Amino acid sequence: MRSQHIVSEENSRNNSLLIGPYTYSEFFEAARNFHGSPAPGLILGGFMVSEAIKYLPEGTIFDAISETSWCLPDAVQMLSLCSTGNGWLKVFNLGIYAVTLYDKYSGSGIRVSIDPTALEDWPEIKSWFFKLKPKKEQNTERLHHEIKMAGASICKVEPRQVKPDLLKRREKGSIAICPICGEAYPTDFGAVCRSCQGEGPYTEIESSANSSEFLRPDLKIIPVEQIEGKSALHDMTRIAPGVHKAAEFVKGQNFKIGDICRLQQMGKNRIYVEQGESPGENWVHENDAALKFAELMCGEGLTFSDNVCEGKVNLVADRDGLFVADVDRLIRFNLVDDVMVSSRRNGCLVKKGVKVAGTRAIPLYLSKKLFDRATAVLGNTPLYSIKPLLKKKVGLLITGTEIFTGLIEDKFDPVIRGKIKKFGSEVIKTIFAPDDRDSISSAINELKNAGSELIITTAGLSVDPDDVTRQGLQDSGVTDMEYGAPILPGAMTLLAHTGEVKILGVPACALYFRTTSLDLLLPRVLAGIETSRLDLARMADGGFCMECKVCTYPKCPFGK
CATH class of the missing domain: 3.90.1170.30 (Pyrimidine nucleoside phosphorylase-like, C-terminal domain)
Incomplete structure (x- = not known):
């Protein structure tokens, strides 16, 4: 009797628990029909999408973002009008089990994600989510029971603002026929379709690199003894190790009888010669x-x-x-x-x-x-x-209470001036400021008003409580701040903007090391190149200085 009572309670919960317009049981079967199976990720995704919808103002016309390509996009498509086909569902495969529903006009939305700290009370979900045991060892019945009981309680709900470029309506643009494969494609993708640019998912049916006999046009080959009066089809190189490497014969050059010996010395016993006509429109000469x-x-x-x-x-x-x-x-x-x-x-x-x-x-x-x-x-x-490196008017802000009060002599000014002068720019104003947020903020605005096109700050970028340069910059209203770079020396570098003026924060290590991140970033700034977080990340490859006793930069691997 007790067993029948438990089953009755379970059925009652299945019918009272809603996932969107479905009861739990209905969604379970709908997931089987839509997805091929009632996958745990899809069932959990149903709770997540339903939870996000609850937080949106009634009547909101929304788009969706899924941060994984696994299961969750199907939950969005089952419970909303958003799909990958109509473009209202965007899948960013970040590997994170999270979904965001946002107002398609304002970009304001709700992000729902799995909260790992909430899984401690649900051991089967935790084991499944973190892949702690093989699928064949999972207790599927227990897993589904825990998902049903936990619902959205194991999720984090946070407001999010979507980037403006994602609010634009997608358009195909004009359509053309790819000259290589003959398929129709959007011309915005290039002169040929993306598949023919090498992005297709298929292997080549015919490939010269993989075939047993390389494909090549029908060219005229003659023994070297018969070259007199013929013309070279291409440049032919003579190499003398450590002494000479150059074209001994060039395309179109007429051979003479005396050239036979030279060609043989070059290892040429047969050669291609021009035959008066091209090998056909399917081939392009080198x-x-x-x-x-x-x-x-x-x-x-x-x-x-x-x-x-x-x-x-x-x-x-x-x-x-x-x-x-x-x-x-x-x-x-x-x-x-x-x-x-x-x-x-x-x-x-x-x-x-x-x-x-x-x-x-x-x-x-x-x-x-x-x-x-x-x-x-x-x-x-x-x-x-x-x-070209532009000649800019540079404002220099040297921070440090010990310098401002005269306790120690400043050494930064000549270092920065020397590097600036080398690239044809000039320092138009130098301000010394204590380690004080208000003073630093005021100094930035003063340098900007003085006509600075680039502002360089020194020191105050470390982890000590007196290092408040970054905070002072924030108080002055700078934007696009990037703090920290995978470059040694110079990891605590800073980049930012104040209006149209670029700010470059130089850490104190530039006082000791002759070459730092400043030497890699300053030319980019003077050339007008914006440096993103991804650009900085890429600079890690080659961004480790060997700290040689005799610095030979730039004739060394640093920054290369």
Whole structure:
């Protein structure tokens, strides 16, 4: 009788517990039909979405964000009008079990997530959530029972404001036919579709790199003894180890009888020669490919020569400045078969006339399909540019009560002035301030009103209670503050804005070390390059100074 009573109570709870418009039992079966199974994550997601809806003002037209691609998006689609198809559900696979419902016009919303600290009373949920035991060892019946009993009580509910760019209505734009695969696609994706740019999920049916016999055009090959009167199809390089490496014969050069011996010494017993006609429209000669790549890669402050050498074109700095590379697109280009580009490191300083990058096709003839794919990745935006370092009026704020009161002599002013002068800028005003928030805030505004285009602060960025530079900057109303960088020396660097004026906070380590994060960041600031948290994170690769007894920077690995 007791067993029947327990079952009766369980059924009663199943029918009284609501998940959106469903009873628990109805949602359980609906999840099975929609998802393929009543997965624990989907059932829990149902409680989370229902909880978020409760906190939204009645009548709110909302969109949704799921921070995981597992199960939770299906709960959103089951309980709302939001779906991935209509674009009202956006999935950011951050690996976090959280969902946000937000007003699609204002971006104000509610985020519901699993609270790990609330799982201690629910051992089966905790074991499932943290993957503490294999799925086959989980007690599925017990797990579902705990989810039903816990509901949204194991969740955190927090207000959230969604970024403005997520409130924009998505549009496909114009549609075109991809010249490579013939599929229709949005032209905003580039000159060819993203699949043909190498982002597709499928393996190539035919690939020259994987086939047993490499694909190549039908070219004329003759024994070296028969070259007289023929023309070279490509540049041929002679190498003398440690002495010489250059094109001994260039494309289009007519061979003479005396060239036979030189070619044999170069290891050439058979060669390609021009036969008066191209191998067909499906192939692009290495020289033509390299010139086109260079044309598309070359941005402001760069130049290149039409004189292709050994199938390669170099990009050369046409002015002094900061070398800037679109690293993500650089990687995408090099993922295309049979093409390459190599360059100096993004963010390094270069002088006019210095070679900064080189590109070429790997084979003598590049397939038109790969050529089109490579040029589509490059698109119409240059891959590289040289940004000039602007001559700025710099305001210098030196903090420290010990300096302000004259207890010790300031050593920072000459250090900063020297680095500023090296790049053609000048310090127009220096202010000394004690370790006091109000004084620092006032000094920032004074430097700004004095016409400073860049403000550099020194010290006061550490963890001591007297270090209040950061707080004083906040009081002055700075924005976009980034504090801390994965660079040694200089981890406590600070970047911020006050209106149009950039602020660069220099930690005290710059008094001791000749080269710090300041030397890596100052050129970027003078070049007008905004540095995001992701940019700083990328600087960790190469951001460790070896602290050599004799500093040779920039002729060393630091920042490279």
